[in-house]
Amino acid sequence: MRNTALRYCVLAVAFSVLVCAAAVLHLRASASDELPRVELNADNIGPRQIEDLTSKSIPRDYALAWQTMAQALEENRTDVLDGYFTGFEKDELTQRVKSQMKSDLHTRYQDRGHKLQAIFYAPAGDAMELRDHAQLDVQVLDGGKVIYEGPVNVDYIVIMTPGADRWLVRQMQAVQGEKP
């Protein structure tokens, strides 16, 4: 009787562990499909005031830019960079993906969110400068082996310019960072 109870107990614990593992794997897989969380603060923007529509487009398009960048660097694909990057930033990321391919490296981002502060909006509305405080978990893999991983807080200076139907990232430069 006691043995049977113990056996059921072990089985229950094993089942729970399996369920938890499956849940963790599922959450991890769906996290990369989710749009990163971006909060925009445009209180100190100038000299032009931000329009309502622009204040919605900027965080949406910036989040999509990060999502596509993460996809490009994890899967070593340059084609996904066309959507939300332009100019030198697109060139830089393309170079990065190509050099990752050459060395069989991959970079995996777990995005924990962005606090975006708009600091300059050109008088003609054709460029915006922002400061992003990004919180990320970064993994670098050589083949399938993780060679680097860690949580990182990085500040970026970002320049976005309007395209036909969206804002594009033209410059994204990490300017300071620390481990949390």
Added chain:
Amino acid sequence: MRRLITVAIIFLVASVAQAAEIHPPAQTVAGNPITIASSGSGDATFYLIGPASASKRQVQAGSDIAVDSDQIEHAGRYVAILCASDGCASSSFFVNAAAPNRLSLLVHPSRVPVGSANGISTVAFVFDNFHNLVLKPDSIKFSVQPKGGNEVSADRESKDGIAWVRLTSAKKEGPTKLGAAIGHANEIRVVQQVAADACNLRIKASRAKNDYLIETDPVRDCSGNPVPDGTVVSFTMTDSAGKTTVDVPIKRGVAKIEMSIKGRARVTVASGVVTGNELEVSGG
């Protein structure tokens, strides 16, 4: 006792054997070569992950690792990783932009009416030789050189890599050169200043066979610049039959129209929001 000795030996070996470590400088300047000190021993793999590159090569742990200038041309966060048999060690560092030496200039609009207060905006983005945004404040010289006029300039300090200025267009039409300069960089754009709205619009009437020829004086703006050909002028005739409006583009500086007038009529003229004089005409 044997077990104790074994544990002691393992502990001793472990404390003597040094795990690989890597010590890049905390920050450096784009395009400058650096040397990264490492510790440990034996064969190792060195990785350098930057904004525009990800490289991998074999090195000896414990030796200094040279990083060429072309590997750190892009400003941003880099991660140096050293993987030896005992695992991987990593350290991150920042590459800052080099000295400002390029400008990217946005000037709007490309055509502007004369005398437009703050009608021209000029935004300059400051870059180094490697297209990195230079965030350190620096003085940028903005200049305006109208055709046949003297250059006027003003200095503005860049903030977060950007400096900007608003300008009022000149009183005289024609191309104006707008420039911005920093270091060896000097960017110039040309803005076409065109006449503003018509001013003192006047018409006169004269007999032409059976009709009247209604004609404007040369159409000019308030600064005396001729309003461009193609600008529309509206003539409106009001007589006993009602009101008739005809739009005519300016041609060679004037707008004219032949009108058949029977009885008494009143003719007025307008261009955009500007109205001119009024004529009373009697036809046969």
